[in-house]
Amino acid sequence: MEELLQHLINGLSLGSIYALIALGYTMVYGILQMINFAHSEVYMMGAFFAYYTAKYLNLSSSPGFGSLAIVLVVTMVLCSLLGLAIEKFAYRPLRKAPKLNVLITAIGVSLFLQYFAQLVFGADPKVFPTLIEEQTLFTIAGAPIKSFDVTILVVSLVSMGVLHFLVYHTKLGKAMRAVSHNASVASILGINVSRVIAYTFIIGSSLAGIGAILVGIKYQKIEPMMGTMIGLKAFVAAVLGGIGSIAGAVTGGLILGISEILVVVYGSSQYRDALAFLILIFILLVKPAGMFGKNRIEKV
């Protein structure tokens, strides 16, 4: 029982990281109907931004919420700038091009960033600085609750709460939903569509940056290829929940995280990565629109 609880908490924190990254995929898809494959590299770069911020400000000598907050803010800003740059220089010139061109460009940007990171940061894994000290905060029914997991859950919950508020209770959010449903109608109502798209990239990239820091805290190892697998899994989570749906990305992320941990514990850790793709194949066969997705009617 304690063990199961422990695993569930583990799964929950892994799942909320997937959810944070999945949100970036789903939001960009919702607005541009494209899969931003470079998103996983924004996440990877986020890990390095956080690494160097902590290193140069010497924050690992004073772990705690203050240091975490500084790293979070700096990383979110840098990731936003990176996301904005990708949108402006790679995707915006292709706004009127066929979807396939944009998709291939996204893969190109992704590869470019991976090898750029290897060149600049080196291909060897780096140890992520200690931002939060590892300790058992309390126990529930005998299961120790660790500071890492609490941090991850609190940070993700707050981020998702802020995102929800932003999307459903602000003018920008209303504009984002309008553009996502019909960009040309949005623009005849006076909404600057390009600006809304830019904000979407800012928000998605910030969330990827947050996810990167949380992964750094939990697994303490970062390297230039770290985005590939987690990016694919977050993408699966977004598809599972229904791509384009915010609630779907969160649910999909949590389901994937928890089931992955359960497979490791009760099955074999070798099948850990296979599970995500099994889920992907299954969902594409059974319900391609995902759990919360709606079948889009393509108007001719």
Place this chain on the structure above:
Amino acid sequence: MLKVSNLKVNYGAIKGLKGISFNIQKGEIVSLIGSNGAGKTTTLRALSGIVESEGQIEFKGKEISKVPSHLRVTLGIAQSPEGRGIFPQMSVQENLELGAYSRNDKEQIKKDYNRCLELFPRIKERLWQMAGTLSGGEQQMLSISRALMCKPELLLLDEPSLGLAPIIVSQIFEIVKQLNSEGMTILLVEQNAKQSLTISHRAYVLETGLITLEGRGKELLNNDEVRRSYLGI
């Protein structure tokens, strides 16, 4: 108020508009009638700036053909687009608020909002409903009131009668007339030639991307060619 000269729109190799010229004076209702594919919607899309066009569009004496679409709203051009263009997963109220997206005059917005609800009592009853659950007529009313929330000087209406029951169509035309009597300048695009010509001061007939006829609404209503082609008489 609006002067369009030699307006051309190309969709790839297909010519949507082959160079049309027309004008609208302040306070007028002008209709653009024509069959499917004649270029009526394309004309409105060009005026709102959601398709690229060649030629001149002069609005209130200012050349606007290169102004991006979201800024044309601020200049005073609002549109109720083809297919109503409402946001089905947002509440009726949110739809209306989006109409006032680029405005900052809070008090006037409030006034215009109340004015819309006065004009369309049916909308008022359904403020909290998702817009997608409204009937066709109500969606059309929402689309027009959302355009009014932009506080336009020129209102572009794309087939407001499409797919609606005759009694609702009459109501909508009544409201168009009422808006005009209060000073709104209106460009009405319609396939329903009879009713739109009846309420229009002037009209243009559009055929395959060219204007083939123009005249006063009543004149065109009695024109043999119009009667044969559009009124089925």
